[in-house]
Amino acid sequence: MSATTKSPTASDSRTASGSRTPSKAARLLGDRRLPVAVTALLFLLMYLGGLTRYQNFGFTEPQVFLNLFIDNGYLLVAAVGVTFVILSGGIDLSVGSVIGFTTMFTAWLVERQGLPLLVVIPMALAVGAFGGFLMGYVIHNFEIQPFIVTLAGLFLFRGLCLVISKESISISDSSVSSMAERQVSLGIGFLSLGAIISLVVLAVAFYVLHYTRFGRRVYAVGGNEQSALLMGLPQGGTKIAVYTVSGFCSALAGLLFTLYIQSGDPLHATGMELDAIAAVVIGGTLLTGGSGYVLGTLFGVLVLGLIKSLIQFEGTLSSWWTKIATGVLLCAFILIQRFMTTRRKT
Amino acid sequence: MAEPRPVLEMAGIVKEFPGVRALSDVDFRLFPGEIHALMGENGAGKSTLIKVLTGVHPLDGGTITLDGRSVRITSPLQAQQAGISTVYQEVNLCPNLSVAENIFIGREPTRMGRIQWKQLRRQAAELVERLGLDIDVGAPLSSYPLAVQQLVAIVRSLGTGTSTGGGEGPGTKVLILDEPTSSLDRDEVLQLFALMRRLKDEGVAILFVSHFLDQIYEVCDRMTVLRNGTLVGEHMVRDLDQVGLVQLMLGKAMGQLDELHDQQLHSHAGETLVRAEGLGRTGGIAPFDLEIRKGEVIGLAGLLGSGRTELARLLFGADQPDSGKVSIEGRQVSMSAPNDAIGAGVAFCSExxxxxxxxxxxxxxxxxxxxxxxxxxxxxxxxxxxxxxxxxxxxxxxxxxxxxxxxxxxxxxxxxxxxxxxxxxxxxxPKLLILDEPTRGIDIGAKAEIQKLVVSLSEDGMSVLYIAAELEEVLRLSHTIGVLRDRRLVAQIPNGPEITTTRILETIASGEHQ
Structure with a gap:
């Protein structure tokens, strides 16, 4: 298609009266919620598949479902942060390193410096948010591609891990383990504190993206940054804020990861930014920005988590199959997105 | 007749760029409830004047008075707040958001920081309805054609003056429309004009820039003509005919345009250069047969989106045909990529x-x-x-x-x-030159030169496929006129004295040639 001015919509829907309602089919295909529905459906099918195949191996326990949230809470929080960034048309590669750094930072302060956990938590969150803010500041003020700036962030935070310690630090502090073991019973099973926090983060993110001016600006900047500027929106501030949110979420994910694994290690969460990005994309958010839902990200994370569970239940497969399945899914979803966006244009 | 007080007065405006004096001592005034055309060739200073007014460029001299008060405008945002809104040729909105959101983003109605979606949609719907537009404000902007997006941009710009938008009348005093019609077709232009007239009745002063003289005469009340950065004059549209206007803009007589009429149309019996048989592409254009002889100018007429560009792109190999074949000078060519076409002597000037x-x-x-x-x-x-x-x-x-x-x-x-x-x-x-809207958005002098060039190229034996939105242009230059309608080549009419724009329009409208 050469230009939007010549798109068939321009001629097909033209009528003398000036009424221009797109056809129902076109609307359905163009509906931005469709990818989320597709991912949710995929999750449901995979889950049903698991139910039938492993029904005699305990897959039918509701706790198996709840474990998806417990085992992937940190990934969900990180992916929510990445959703903000990708919606705004950017990318954040520093997520995994910030998570790794937070585990080291927390373990070091609690174990080696003897600081109480409740003091360490706000410090870790502040460091992560400040790191995100700095990257956003550089991206906006020096007009550098987010890919490069956050790549620098990736190396920087991973390097800082090693500055703290080259060895992993296991946490024996009782406040940490008691917090990690805290469970909330739901009748049919239980959720860990980390899982609850991740769901709260998801709900807050949904509210922010859909019911605040800031959230709508994220979509506007991702839709067309130049237009957002000319519409008088504070596009620079929005971009900086988005990376700050992502940095904050990464640090929070790091704290949840620390609780989950009860140690700090310079190599923790290596490459997790890619899992987070994959979850966001599988959840139906367009990498070009401006289109997607944080709820889709939840399903993206659940699908990735379910793949892991299924492979564990299968028993004979090596864990590398998780990566292969993720790769295949990611590829399929990007193709679906491509198909949908070209459909929307024509 | 006593004139009312102008809402905007610019006096002695001077703007200099390194080495160039873009505006020297230009006066301009705008009255409430009028549509005022700013005329001039490209480079006459129209854009500069608008940019000075909207705060994109700082002033080097002169004063701006808005509503009787002297103002200094230093940024587009400040211009908006002062009640001067601009809608540009390119639609500066976010296609991924809904129409309602595009109208209100940045000033959504909120309660305790929470966006009131119902109120927002209702206000947007009211605003749209009050302006007599039929747009579903809940639909994403991208589901609408460019023309409607342009209307939405205008609706948005009207709301910017008030705190919540809508409510009691627009806060916009001055609305600047910079070439809003250049990519719209006839129906869409009419819709835009209807909106402009409505706003004019509400007392908004509209500054309208367009290259289409007919449109100026259709909708404007008054015009200011610039040439080379100086003011030539301010006239009521009804007092100045088109020939007079063009002479003012060019500063010379119309001779060069008239020449063209005498040059056109000598008979062409050159041999076949390009022959397309059953060439077509699903979703692009229905299969068509077309023969282009050496030295022939074929004009394509049809509405925007009728398949003119798609036909040309097939001949150039920019899109892959689903059916049919093309031969050039008797040899069949596979047009699978522009490179093949270039190799075969086809050139394509994109729009x-x-x-x-x-x-x-x-x-x-x-x-x-x-x-x-x-x-x-x-x-x-x-x-x-x-x-x-x-x-x-x-x-x-x-x-x-x-x-x-x-x-x-x-x-x-x-x-x-x-x-x-x-x-x-x-x-x-090249042997065949495809020109897709070569005269769009350029001034009348350059237009005439390009048209003359086409005539002389054809005399030298080059074939030309000419696409233009203005029928007069197609009619003046072409030996054969291909008429497109709804992505179908419906007629190929040999040009002659009896062919008029009305005949072509009838063919476009009815889909058949009598």
């Missing part, structure tokens, strides 16, 4: 000269030489002397201004950019 044709950061010389170098391959550079000679020849032949091969193309005016693009293809000496 989007900025995005698809020229490289704005390269010089005039580099842009001209691009296609020729590409056809030779990078292993055989063109000798410097030969290159400079060729470039100089075409700069002269097409009268590209400034005649400086080192100038960066991005700094040239629209008409001159178009000429550079033409030069690039002419230098490869």
């Amino acid at each position: 989007n000269r900025k995005s698809e044709g020229l490289v704005p950061d390269l010089t005039v010389r580099e842009n001209i030489i691009l296609a020729l170098q590409a056809s030779r391959g990078w292993t055989r550079p063109i000798p410097v002397a030969q290159r400079d000679e060729l470039v100089a020849k075409y700069i002269k032949a097409l009268d590209i201004r400034p005649a400086n091969p080192e100038a960066r193309v991005g700094q040239l005016s629209g008409g001159n950019q178009q000429k550079v693009l033409l030069a690039r293809w002419l230098i490869t000496q």
Whole structure:
């Protein structure tokens, strides 16, 4: 298609009266919620598949479902942060390193410096948010591609891990383990504190993206940054804020990861930014920005988590199959997105 | 008759750019409830005047008075707050958001920081309805054609003056429309005009810039004419006819346009150059047969989106045909990529000269030489002397201004950019030249020159496929007129004295040629 001015919509829907309602089919295909529905459906099918195949191996326990949230809470929080960034048309590669750094930072302060956990938590969150803010500041003020700036962030935070310690630090502090073991019973099973926090983060993110001016600006900047500027929106501030949110979420994910694994290690969460990005994309958010839902990200994370569970239940497969399945899914979803966006244009 | 007080008065405006005096001592005034056309050739200073008014460029001299108070406007945002809104040729909205959101984003109604979606949609729907538009505000902006998006942009700009938008009347006092019609078709333009008249009745002062003289005469009340950065005069539209206006704009008589009428149309019985049989592409254009003879100019007429560009793109191999075949000079060619077409002697001047044709950061010389170098391959550079000679020849032949091969193309005016693009293809000496809207958005003088060039190229034996939105243009230049309707080539009419724009319009409307 050469230009939007010549798109068939321009001629097909033209009528003398000036009424221009797109056809129902076109609307359905163009509906931005469709990818989320597709991912949710995929999750449901995979889950049903698991139910039938492993029904005699305990897959039918509701706790198996709840474990998806417990085992992937940190990934969900990180992916929510990445959703903000990708919606705004950017990318954040520093997520995994910030998570790794937070585990080291927390373990070091609690174990080696003897600081109480409740003091360490706000410090870790502040460091992560400040790191995100700095990257956003550089991206906006020096007009550098987010890919490069956050790549620098990736190396920087991973390097800082090693500055703290080259060895992993296991946490024996009782406040940490008691917090990690805290469970909330739901009748049919239980959720860990980390899982609850991740769901709260998801709900807050949904509210922010859909019911605040800031959230709508994220979509506007991702839709067309130049237009957002000319519409008088504070596009620079929005971009900086988005990376700050992502940095904050990464640090929070790091704290949840620390609780989950009860140690700090310079190599923790290596490459997790890619899992987070994959979850966001599988959840139906367009990498070009401006289109997607944080709820889709939840399903993206659940699908990735379910793949892991299924492979564990299968028993004979090596864990590398998780990566292969993720790769295949990611590829399929990007193709679906491509198909949908070209459909929307024509 | 006592005139009311102008809502906007600009006096003695001076604007200088390094080496150029873009505006010298220009006066301009705008009355409430009128549509005022700002006229002038490209480079006359229209855009500069608008940019000064909207705070994009700082003033170098002169005063701006808004509503009787002297104002200093230093940024677009400040202009908006003062009640001056601008809608540009390109739609500056977010296609991924809904219409309602596009109207209100940045000033959504909120309660305790929470966006009140119901209220927002209701207000948007009211605003749209009050302006007599039929738009579903809940639908994403991208589901609407460009014309409607443009209307939405206007609706948005009206709301910016008030705190919550809608409510009691627009806060906008001055609405600037900078070439809003250049990519709209006739129906869409009418819709825009209806909206403009409605706003005018509500007392908004509208500044309208358009290259289409007919549109100016249809909708405007008053006009100000600029030439070379100076004020030529302010006239009521009804007191000045089109010929008079053009003479004011050009500063010379219309002779060069009249010449064209005498030049056109001598009989052409050249042999067949291109023959397309059953060529078509699903979703692009229905299969068509087309024969282009040597030295023939074929004009394509049809509404925007009727398949004109799609037909041309098939002939150039830019899109893959699903059916049919093309032969050039009797030999069948597979048009699977533009490279094949270029090899066979077909050249294509795209309508989007900025995005698809020229490289704005390269010089005039580099842009001209691009296609020729590409056809030779990078292993055989063109000798410097030969290159400079060729470039100089075409700069002269097409009268590209400034005649400086080192100038960066991005700094040239629209008409001159178009000429550079033409030069690039002419230098490869094509057998068939496809021109897609070559005169869009360029001034009337450059338009005439490009049209004359087409006539002389055809006399030299080059075939031309000419696409233009203005029927008069197609009619004046073409030997044969292909009429398109709903992505179908419905008729091929040999041009002659009895063919008029009305006949063509009837064919477009009815889909058949009597």
